[in-house]
Amino acid sequence: MGLKLTIRYCLFASCALLLLAPACATSSKTGKSSSAPASQKRFASKSAAAKPSGDSKKNAKAADSPKAVEVKKPEPPPEPDLPSRLRHPINCPIPSEVPADTELVIRCAIKPALATRSVIVSYRPSGTEKFSTTDATRSPKGWYVVTIKPFEVRGSSLQFYVQAYNGNNKIVASSGTDESPNIVLIRKSSSGAPGGADQPVAEEDPLARIQRERDVESGLSHEVRRTPAGRVWLAMGLGSGYGWFPTRSQDVYVNAKSTGWATGGILHLLPEVGYQWTNHVAFSLQGRLQFVYTKTGAGSLQGEAPKSFAWAVLGRGYLFTDRLFGPASNFQLFGTGTLGAGTAFRLYVAPSPNQLNSSANFVNSDTVSGGPIAVGVGGGVAYHFTNSLALAAELRALAGVWNFATVIEAGASVQWAFWSPGEHRAAEAAPEIAPEAEFTPPD
Numbered sequence: 001m002g003l004k005l006t007i008r009y010c011l012f013a014s015c016a017l018l019l020l021a022p023a024c025a026t027s028s029k030t031g032k033s034s035s036a037p038a039s040q041k042r043f044a045s046k047s048a049a050a051k052p053s054g055d056s057k058k059n060a061k062a063a064d065s066p067k068a069v070e071v072k073k074p075e076p077p078p079e080p081d082l083p084s085r086l087r088h089p090i091n092c093p094i095p096s097e098v099p100a101d102t103e104l105v106i107r108c109a110i111k112p113a114l115a116t117r118s119v120i121v122s123y124r125p126s127g128t129e130k131f132s133t134t135d136a137t138r139s140p141k142g143w144y145v146v147t148i149k150p151f152e153v154r155g156s157s158l159q160f161y162v163q164a165y166n167g168n169n170k171i172v173a174s175s176g177t178d179e180s181p182n183i184v185l186i187r188k189s190s191s192g193a194p195g196g197a198d199q200p201v202a203e204e205d206p207l208a209r210i211q212r213e214r215d216v217e218s219g220l221s222h223e224v225r226r227t228p229a230g231r232v233w234l235a236m237g238l239g240s241g242y243g244w245f246p247t248r249s250q251d252v253y254v255n256a257k258s259t260g261w262a263t264g265g266i267l268h269l270l271p272e273v274g275y276q277w278t279n280h281v282a283f284s285l286q287g288r289l290q291f292v293y294t295k296t297g298a299g300s301l302q303g304e305a306p307k308s309f310a311w312a313v314l315g316r317g318y319l320f321t322d323r324l325f326g327p328a329s330n331f332q333l334f335g336t337g338t339l340g341a342g343t344a345f346r347l348y349v350a351p352s353p354n355q356l357n358s359s360a361n362f363v364n365s366d367t368v369s370g371g372p373i374a375v376g377v378g379g380g381v382a383y384h385f386t387n388s389l390a391l392a393a394e395l396r397a398l399a400g401v402w403n404f405a406t407v408i409e410a411g412a413s414v415q416w417a418f419w420s421p422g423e424h425r426a427a428e429a430a431p432e433i434a435p436e437a438e439f440t441p442p443d
Contacts, residue, residue, distance in 0.1 A: 089173035097185040104148040119144040126155020171327040225384040237270035237413025245405035250366040262347035265292035282318040295365040314340030344371025370400020
């Protein structure tokens, strides 16, 4: 009985195991199949994240690459009107500093009375020994304009000077020279600055910048000061001389004859009015008023007093040259030619009371005259303080015709150019322009 129960339990357990085994196998297979795809899916998702698609690669490259920005060249600012009044023969209003690698426009206004035919601008970028020259073009508003390319606006500064020529190819005005040019400071552009702002050039010494600014101001204010063509001028001068005369009768003691060297008197005044025809030619009308020292003594043989005065009206021509000092200097050499008439000039003869010949015995001083026609040549140097004020020194020789005598005299005069008929007529013919308080140069 016990054995039978044991066999039954064993058979029952075996059947149970046979019934449960397929279910367990099925569940085991299902677990294996479901777990493997999950891991594969996770790996695939990671691989997909690691390897972007072709479109995403293109988008990433497009995002990383800089966008091409179309740079439009800014329109130049409108050209300003000419100033209503020009202080100098050439006026070039430019800023004292400009950014590097930018176009620099130099505009110059020139006084109409100079009759300018052409204008040449010479410029030298920083680090360059020789000046480059270019012809300025005339703008519709009357400016003489030169544009300097951006690649030439480099370094710490740019130097330039301007020369105006007339129809005879002669320089009539200048602004700056090759030895003392105008200076424009250049600001360097810093790429690392926010917004690409221009940064000024660093100075080792803080005082150096101040000195450079002063140099710029002095350079820009340097103008060749000459009396402009077409000006009427007045002058007043003083002079004195020493002369020679051959053997001849004297003015008062006609029976006495003298010869030799003699002084030309105390001094003579030289009032003058002239016209500056061109920058190198002028004409004038000059008066010569001579005062002669006299000496009288007791027992004069003749009652007439010694001559103490002489006068003459002289027409003069001036020829100025730039050979010695150059066209950009305020000094000028000049030559003169003179022709006139009057009592001309007198030379002093000292008293001679102890001559053995009674005809030559005279106790008063006397004179010997040269003239009445006077001709002469001379030369000198002039310095122009301004376009209207000049100082001239001259050495000239005069010779009297008919009554021959000659005198060499030195003189100095102050000249003031006060009126320009050409400018006055041009101002009347020109349209009326509203006056400007101050001319502001373009940026």
